[in-house]
Amino acid sequence: MNTYDAVIIGGGACGLMCAVQAGFLGKRTLILEKNEKVGAKILISGGGRCNYTNLYSTGSNFISENEHFSKSAFSQWTVEDTISFFETYGIKGKEKTLGQLFPESNNAKDIVKVFTDLCSELDQEIICSAEVNTVEQKADGTFQVSFQYHGKAKEITTPKLVIASGGLPIQKMGATDFGLKVARQFGLRITETAPALVPLTITGKDAEWYAQLAGNSIFCRVSNDEINFEENILFTHWGLSGPAILQISSYWKPGESIVINLLPHDDITGLIELERKRNGRKTLLNFLADLYTRKFAEALQKFLPVEKNLASLTRDDLNEIDHLIHHFSVKPAGDKGYDKAEVMRGGISTDELSSKTLQSKKINGLFFGGECVDVTGWLGGYNFQWAWASGFVIAKQL
Numbered sequence: 001m002n003t004y005d006a007v008i009i010g011g012g013a014c015g016l017m018c019a020v021q022a023g024f025l026g027k028r029t030l031i032l033e034k035n036e037k038v039g040a041k042i043l044i045s046g047g048g049r050c051n052y053t054n055l056y057s058t059g060s061n062f063i064s065e066n067e068h069f070s071k072s073a074f075s076q077w078t079v080e081d082t083i084s085f086f087e088t089y090g091i092k093g094k095e096k097t098l099g100q101l102f103p104e105s106n107n108a109k110d111i112v113k114v115f116t117d118l119c120s121e122l123d124q125e126i127i128c129s130a131e132v133n134t135v136e137q138k139a140d141g142t143f144q145v146s147f148q149y150h151g152k153a154k155e156i157t158t159p160k161l162v163i164a165s166g167g168l169p170i171q172k173m174g175a176t177d178f179g180l181k182v183a184r185q186f187g188l189r190i191t192e193t194a195p196a197l198v199p200l201t202i203t204g205k206d207a208e209w210y211a212q213l214a215g216n217s218i219f220c221r222v223s224n225d226e227i228n229f230e231e232n233i234l235f236t237h238w239g240l241s242g243p244a245i246l247q248i249s250s251y252w253k254p255g256e257s258i259v260i261n262l263l264p265h266d267d268i269t270g271l272i273e274l275e276r277k278r279n280g281r282k283t284l285l286n287f288l289a290d291l292y293t294r295k296f297a298e299a300l301q302k303f304l305p306v307e308k309n310l311a312s313l314t315r316d317d318l319n320e321i322d323h324l325i326h327h328f329s330v331k332p333a334g335d336k337g338y339d340k341a342e343v344m345r346g347g348i349s350t351d352e353l354s355s356k357t358l359q360s361k362k363i364n365g366l367f368f369g370g371e372c373v374d375v376t377g378w379l380g381g382y383n384f385q386w387a388w389a390s391g392f393v394i395a396k397q398l
């Protein structure tokens with residue numbers, strides 16, 4: 001078998017960027033990828049369009065035990081670097097909402113093609129259908145990597161090993177706990193992992209109320225003690241989804257409530273006062289149906305005297321309405337789990353890695369990048385920005 005400067009485990013966003021950047025620096029790498037093709041998650045990302053970075057990405061869009069850890073990587077590989085890298089290879093970005101950048105072609109395949117073309121140009125080898133089972137460090141410091149290739153056991157030795165095998169979400173797309181396993185094997189600490197950017201479930205007596213609203217979407221401010229997000233929420237048959245819910249899910253812990261402000265940029269009491277001067281006979285139901293959907297207004301019947309007309313609402317009614325609209329409290333039963341999560345929260349502790357190189361402080365030659373590290377981005381292209389940046393940083397060390 002050929003020799004390589006490094007073996008990269010995982011042909012996802014981080015592994016592909018790492019191989020290409022190493023190639024630019026004259027290094028030769030081998031990517032071992034479990035799936036039949038590389039870039040599975042890139043292909044499904046952003047609904048097949050790939051939100052590949054965010055124009056406003058800063059350190060505060062990432063969750064980690066050490067919020068400063070990612071600064072070094074993001075200063076070495078900036079959002080502008082991502083944009084100009086893809087532009088160089090024919091992909092112009094188009095901003096959708098909130099700084100989210102997508103390829104103008106709206107096709108995630110174009111992103112993957114940049115990497116597969118470059119890997120072949122730069123002689124970076126990719127072996128697909130190759131699931132790595134174990135890695136061992138030998139006495140001379142090199143790593144022996146054992147993998148299954150079309151049912152056959154294979155081995156390769158490498159001086160440097162890059163773990164870019166991703167996080168736990170979506171097993172059927174190739175996700176494994178391999179990165180966490182390797183970390184444990186080498187005695188590296190792992191911070192608690194959990195599904196993130198994930199829909200939240202409602203069970204019990206309230207479940208039916210949410211289910212009847214499935215498909216309704218409302219612009220809200222969703223908050224907990226730590227943070228708030230202003231985007232849409234979406235009612236579903238099993239609870240709540242939509243961007244604002246996915247965002248808060250990364251900060252939510254089982255047993256906690258979240259508070260939803262259903263009218264974040266207005267004051268409901270003020271609006272009612274105004275409207276009742278104009279048309280006091282209007283029912284609260286019709287008033288709410290104008291603000292939201294009729295279905296949602298009807299569902300609020302469970303909590304509010306919607307049949308009353310605006311003129312007859314008492315001070316207590318107004319207080320009740322104000323509280324419900326601006327402080328709608330929800331206690332999710334749980335989340336939809338790794339099958340529906342976009343990302344994993346937690347992972348290999350940043351204490352274990354050099355922030356400058358992403359090399360293990362304990363094990364020379366061992367690097368971790370991408371989602372398996374305890375750096376989790378918000379929804380909106382941030383997670384790819386971390387994957388590209390971490391792949392780039394590691395490549396410089398190979």
Ligand SMILES: Cc1cc2nc3c(=O)[nH]c(=O)nc-3n(C[C@H](O)[C@H](O)[C@H](O)COP(=O)(O)OP(=O)(O)OC[C@H]3O[C@@H](n4cnc5c(N)ncnc54)[C@H](O)[C@@H]3O)c2cc1C
Nearest residue numbers: 010012013014034045046051132166174370371381383384
């Ligand atoms: C539905 C969905 C949509 C998303 N949309 C976006 C988006 O629009 N924008 C954004 O920024 N982020 C998005 N994300 C998150 C983003 O896809 C990930 O954060 C990113 O792919 C992580 O890159 P990575 O290289 O660390 O891991 P991955 O891209 O997951 O790559 C890891 C690779 O390692 C392989 N692997 C695992 N174990 C082994 C093993 N033992 N041997 C060999 N290979 C192995 C896997 O098959 C996989 O190909 C989305 C995620 C999902 C699930």
